[in-house]
Amino acid sequence: xxxxxxxxxxxxxxxxxxxxxxxxxxxxxxxxxxxxxxxxxxxxxxxxxxxxxxxxxxxxxxxxxxxxxxxxxxxxxxxxxxxxxxxxxxxxxxxxxxxxxxxxxxxxxxxxxxxxxxxxxxxxxxxxxxxxxxxxxxxxxxxxxxxxxxxxxxxxxxxxxxxxxxxxxxxxxxxxxxxxxxxxxxxxxxxxxxxxxxxxxxxxxxxxxxxxxxxxxxxxxxxxxxxxxxxxxxxxxxxxxxxxxxxxxxxxxxxxxxxxxxxxxxxxxxxxxxxxxxxxxxxxxxxxxxxxxxxxxxxxxxxxxxxxxxxxxxxxxxxxxxxxxxxxxxxxxxxxxxxxxxxxxxxxxxxxxxxxxxxxxxxxxxxxxxxxxxxxxxxxxxxxxxxxxxxxxxxxxxxxxxxxxxxxxxxxxxxxxxxxxxxxxxxxxxxxxxxxxxxxxxxxxxxxxxxxxxxxxxxxxxxxxxxxxxxxxxxxxxxxxxxxxxxxxxxxxxx
Amino acid sequence: xxxxxxxxxxxxxxxxxxxxxxxxxxxxxxxxxxxxxxxxxxxxxxxxxxxxxxxxxxxxxxxxxxxxxxxxxxxxxxxxxxxxxxxxxxxxxxxxxxxxxxxxxxxxxxxxxxxxxxxxxxxxxxxxxxxxxxxxxxxxxxxxxxxxxxxxxxxxxxxxxxxxxxxxxxxxxxxxxxxxxxxxxxxxxxxxxxxxxxxxxxxxxxxxxxxxxxxxxxxxxxxxxxxxxxxxxxxxxxxxxxxxxxxxxxxxxxxxxxxxxxxxxxxxxxxxxxxxxxxxxxxxxxxxxxxxxxxxxxxxxxxxxxxxxxxxxxxxxxxxxxxxxxxxxxxxxxxxxxxxxxxxxxxxxxxxxxxxxxxxxxxxxxxxxxxxxxxxxxxxxxxxxxxxxxxxxxxxxxxxxxxxxxxxxxxxxxxxxxxxxxxxxxxxxxxxxxxxxxxxxxxxxxxxxxxxxxxxxxxxxxxxxxxxxxxxx
Numbered sequence: 001x002x003x004x005x006x007x008x009x010x011x012x013x014x015x016x017x018x019x020x021x022x023x024x025x026x027x028x029x030x031x032x033x034x035x036x037x038x039x040x041x042x043x044x045x046x047x048x049x050x051x052x053x054x055x056x057x058x059x060x061x062x063x064x065x066x067x068x069x070x071x072x073x074x075x076x077x078x079x080x081x082x083x084x085x086x087x088x089x090x091x092x093x094x095x096x097x098x099x100x101x102x103x104x105x106x107x108x109x110x111x112x113x114x115x116x117x118x119x120x121x122x123x124x125x126x127x128x129x130x131x132x133x134x135x136x137x138x139x140x141x142x143x144x145x146x147x148x149x150x151x152x153x154x155x156x157x158x159x160x161x162x163x164x165x166x167x168x169x170x171x172x173x174x175x176x177x178x179x180x181x182x183x184x185x186x187x188x189x190x191x192x193x194x195x196x197x198x199x200x201x202x203x204x205x206x207x208x209x210x211x212x213x214x215x216x217x218x219x220x221x222x223x224x225x226x227x228x229x230x231x232x233x234x235x236x237x238x239x240x241x242x243x244x245x246x247x248x249x250x251x252x253x254x255x256x257x258x259x260x261x262x263x264x265x266x267x268x269x270x271x272x273x274x275x276x277x278x279x280x281x282x283x284x285x286x287x288x289x290x291x292x293x294x295x296x297x298x299x300x301x302x303x304x305x306x307x308x309x310x311x312x313x314x315x316x317x318x319x320x321x322x323x324x325x326x327x328x329x330x331x332x333x334x335x336x337x338x339x340x341x342x343x344x345x346x347x348x349x350x351x352x353x354x355x356x357x358x359x360x361x362x363x364x365x366x367x368x369x370x371x372x373x374x375x376x377x378x379x380x381x382x383x384x385x386x387x388x389x390x391x392x393x394x395x396x397x398x399x400x401x402x403x404x405x406x407x408x409x410x411x412x413x414x415x416x417x418x419x420x421x422x423x424x425x426x427x428x429x430x431x432x433x434x435x436x437x438x439x440x441x442x443x444x445x446x447x448x449x450x451x452x453x454x455x456x457x458x459x460x461x462x463x464x465x466x467x468x469x470x471x472x473x474x475x476x477x478x479x480x481x482x483x484x485x486x487x488x489x490x491x492x493x494x495x
Numbered sequence: 496x497x498x499x500x501x502x503x504x505x506x507x508x509x510x511x512x513x514x515x516x517x518x519x520x521x522x523x524x525x526x527x528x529x530x531x532x533x534x535x536x537x538x539x540x541x542x543x544x545x546x547x548x549x550x551x552x553x554x555x556x557x558x559x560x561x562x563x564x565x566x567x568x569x570x571x572x573x574x575x576x577x578x579x580x581x582x583x584x585x586x587x588x589x590x591x592x593x594x595x596x597x598x599x600x601x602x603x604x605x606x607x608x609x610x611x612x613x614x615x616x617x618x619x620x621x622x623x624x625x626x627x628x629x630x631x632x633x634x635x636x637x638x639x640x641x642x643x644x645x646x647x648x649x650x651x652x653x654x655x656x657x658x659x660x661x662x663x664x665x666x667x668x669x670x671x672x673x674x675x676x677x678x679x680x681x682x683x684x685x686x687x688x689x690x691x692x693x694x695x696x697x698x699x700x701x702x703x704x705x706x707x708x709x710x711x712x713x714x715x716x717x718x719x720x721x722x723x724x725x726x727x728x729x730x731x732x733x734x735x736x737x738x739x740x741x742x743x744x745x746x747x748x749x750x751x752x753x754x755x756x757x758x759x760x761x762x763x764x765x766x767x768x769x770x771x772x773x774x775x776x777x778x779x780x781x782x783x784x785x786x787x788x789x790x791x792x793x794x795x796x797x798x799x800x801x802x803x804x805x806x807x808x809x810x811x812x813x814x815x816x817x818x819x820x821x822x823x824x825x826x827x828x829x830x831x832x833x834x835x836x837x838x839x840x841x842x843x844x845x846x847x848x849x850x851x852x853x854x855x856x857x858x859x860x861x862x863x864x865x866x867x868x869x870x871x872x873x874x875x876x877x878x879x880x881x882x883x884x885x886x887x888x889x890x891x892x893x894x895x896x897x898x899x900x901x902x903x904x905x906x907x908x909x910x911x912x913x914x915x916x917x918x919x920x921x922x923x924x925x926x927x928x929x930x931x932x933x934x935x936x937x938x939x940x941x942x943x944x945x946x947x948x949x950x951x952x953x954x955x956x957x958x959x960x961x962x963x964x965x966x967x968x
Contacts (some may be wrong), residue, residue, distance in 0.1 A: 001886050002878055004764040008890060009874045012897045016867040019901065020860055022910040027820050027856040034821030040804070043818040045834045045852075 038108050041099030041320060051075035051096065056111040056134030056380065058091055058103050061143040066091040066104065071191065079189040085182035086150040089213040090141065090373065092319060093185035096193055098200045103137060103374070105319035110135040110377050117386050121379045133380030140173035140375045142166070144491035145459070152484030153180040161466035163214035163352040166488050169360035169457045171390040172369030176488055179214040213317060216324045219349035220466065223436025224282045224477070225447045226344025228358055231279055231409065233302035234290050235402040239275055241409050246289040247273035253336035260288040260339055263435060279409045280417030282433060284343050291342025296333035299342055303329040305397040306358045306368055313393050314353065316373040327354040344436060356462035359449040362406050363430070363457035366398040411454045419448065422482040424495055428454035431485070433477030443467055448481035452489045459492040461485040519946035522583040523575050529587035530571055534564055537594015540830060544602040547831015553601070562621060563594055566628045577635045578943035582876060585942070588869045589920055589935050592862070593624055596921035598830070599842070599849055606836035616842055616923045623925035627932030634936035641940045645884045648701025655694035658687035663744060676747045685926035688750045692757070692895055693933055699758055700887035702730070703765035711766035722770040731771070734758040735778045739786070746792050749914035753898045755779065760894045765887055800912035812839045816848035816907050820859070827855030842923045844915055848907050863904065866919070870897045873938050880945040889941045892934050
C-alpha cells in the first residue's frame, strides 16, 4: 500500500501548495485592488481606516472645497465640503459604504497619499515618524466663474434641470462645471451612516437625478447651437460668410412630403440671405439646405473633429455612477435626415461639455484641446509634485481662417442676431443660441454657447437649460441660457 | 523535521523493507521543547490580542496560559507513558494551532460588534479543548493496540450512519445556517458528523483491509488504467448515495465532499488501483452536476465563487473575508488591530481569514504549513506502519485533515466554491475540536506502534519489553 500512500502524499502537497499560492495571490497580488476604495467601495475596513487618517484637500484658487477636519466621535476625521452643492458634482463624495464620487474617486490615491507620485513624501513621513498625510489636488476651476454659473442656475430655482461648462480655449482647462439640481456631499460624508444611507437612497430615487452630472453624463439634442458645426463644415467646403443661401420660411425635404420650417414658423427674410445673416437669425431653412448640399457624411466628419463620437478624452470624474457620455451625430442618416441633423435635431445628441468644446475649438483657431479638471498634484505641504499638461484633442478641427470667419459670424449673432442678451460692454462676445425640440409634449431645451473676447478668447461657455418650469414660449437660448453664460464670462474676464 | 525524527542505526531486522531498517528514537524531549514553543505561540498570541484591542494584556492571561499549558503537558505526559514511540511533532503542531485558535476566538470576543453580545466563546472553547484532551488521554490509555479497533468495523460503520441521521430526527435535530447537521440535547449541542468521520475511518479501514484483494481485481482496461469490475462497484455506489443524501437532506456540501473523498482515497490506498480514482472521479462529477442542477444551495455557492462581486451575489461573507485578507496583506494588521468581526462567523468557519487579516500572508502560510506538516506526519505513519489496518487508519485520518483543510481554507480564500466546514483546531466549535483531538490520539497510537522497534531477532534477550521477545534460535 505504500505506493498509493506516496501518491497521496504528493496529492496533498499539491493541494497545500495550491492553498498557499492562492493565499499569496489574494493577500499580495490582488490585495491592492481589493483594498482600493474606488474599485471596492464596500470594503469598510479600508473606509474605516480612511476615516481615521487625514485625507488631502481638493483646492480651488487656493481654497479647500473638500477637506478633512478633526473629529472627536467614532472616527478621527470628518470630510466636509464647505461649498456643498456648488461643487458637488466636481468634488463628488467620500463615504463609508456608499462609495466615492467625482474627484474624491478619481484622485483617491493622491488624497490618501498612496499615489506613486507621493512615494518620496510618504517615506519621509515614515522616517520622521509623522503620521502619513494625503496629498492635495488643485483644480483648474475658476472660483468666480463656478459661483456665477451656480448662482445663475440657482436663480432659476433649485430644481431647475441644467448644466454649465466653461473652458479656457487655449488649454482645455475647465473653469466651471455645474449641474442642477445638485446635492450636498456633506449629507453623504457624515459619520451617521444610517442618515447618510437614507440621504443617498433619497438622491438615487429622485426622478430628477441630482447625483447625475448633466454636464458630462447626459446627451440631448443641441438644436441650433449645432449650426456652428454646420457652418464650420460649409465654410470648409467653399462657402464664405457672404455666400447667399436659401432663406424664406420653409424648405421642402426631399423624398418626403414634409417641410422644414423655422422656429415659430417665422420667415428668415428674403428668399436668399447671406450665411452670416442665416446664423444671426438662426435660420433653419438656410442650414437645412446647406445640410442637404453638404450631405450627412461631411457634417458627421465635422462633428467628429470636435469630439463627437468619443468618450475617451475626459476621465477626471469617472466614478461608480458617472462616465462621460459620447456625443453623437447619428448613423445611417438619409437625405432629409441631413437637413434635420444640420440644425441639431433628429439623432444629434451632445453633452454641454461637448458644446463648450465646439465653442472653445472655434475660439482657439480650430484647435480643440482636451478638457481637464485636475491642475496640480501637491504634497501635504502644498509643494507641487506634478503639473498636469494640456493636450490637443484635434489639431485642426477647422482651419484658422475658417475659425476667424466663424468667429466674426458669431460676434454678429451677439451684436445683431438672436443673442443680444449676451453682450458685455467693452468686450466682443461671440455666441450662438439654441432651442431644441425634443418631443411636442415636452418643453424645448434652451442652449447657449459662446466665448469672449472674440479675439484671443479666455473663456468658452456652454449653458443648457433642460427644464426650468417656465412657460413654453419663454424658453429660449437667449432668454434663459445666455444671461448665465454672460455672467460666467464676466467672472472670468473680471468685467 | 522528518529526518530528525528517526536516527539511522545499524540495527536491522531481516527481511524488513527499507523503512523498517531503522529504529526510531522516542524523541520525547524534542516533543517537550516544541511544545514549549507552541505554548509561546498560543499564549503570546493571547497576550497580543489583549494588547491590540485594549492596550493591556488580558486579565486572565496567567489563568489561560496555565490551563493551556496544563492540558498540553497532560497530553505530553500521557504520550510519555502510554505511547512513548509516537511521533514527536504531531502534538506540538496541534497545540500551536489550538492555542492560536483560542487567541483569535478571544480576539473576536473582544470586538465591539459583529458577534453575539456578551458571549465568551474563548472560555467555552477552552472547556471544549479540555474535553478534547480528556478524550485524547482516554483513547491513548484505554486503547493499547489500534488493531483492536478492527473488530469494531461494522459497529463503527453503523454508529456513523446513525450519527449522520440523528440531525434529521425531529425534536433534537436543528438547522443552523442552512445546514441540518446539529443535534440538541438539553443545553448541549453538537455536530454528530464530526464524530462520524472518526468512526467512518475505522469502518472503512476495517472493511477495506478484508476486501481489498477482491476490490483490487482488474476488470476492463481503458487507456492504461484497469477499471474495477462492475460487480465490485457496490460499496462505492453506496458511499456515493450516502454523500448525496447528506448533500440533499442536510444541505451540507462540505461533509458530503469530505466523506466521499475519504472513502475514495482509502479505497485507492487499499487496492492500489488508480482505476478506482477514475470511477470515483466520474461519480463525483455526476454527483456534483446533479447537486448543482437540483439544489439552489449548491448553485448559490458556485455563483458566489465565480462572481463574488456581482450585484446580486450571495457571497457577502466570502467578499468580506477576501477584503479582510487583502487588508491584512503580507504582514497583517497585527493581532487585535484589524476588523475580522466584519466577516460573519469570523470565529468559526471564517477563522482563517480572521487570522489572515491580523497575521497577514505570513501567518496564513505558517498555518497552512502546520497543517501540511500534520498531514505529512500522518502519511509517514501510514507508510511505516507494519499492519495494513493501521496503514489504512493512519492514511484515512491524515486524509480527513487534508481534505477538511483544503475544502475550508480553499473555500474561504475563493480557490474553490465555499462549503461549510470547520478549520481543524482553529475554529470555535466543540464537536469538531473533541473529534480532532481523538483523531490525533488515534494517529499517535498507530504512530507509536509503527515506530516502536520490532521484536528483537537477536541472540541476546532484549533488556526492555522482554516479555514479548520471541527467541528464534
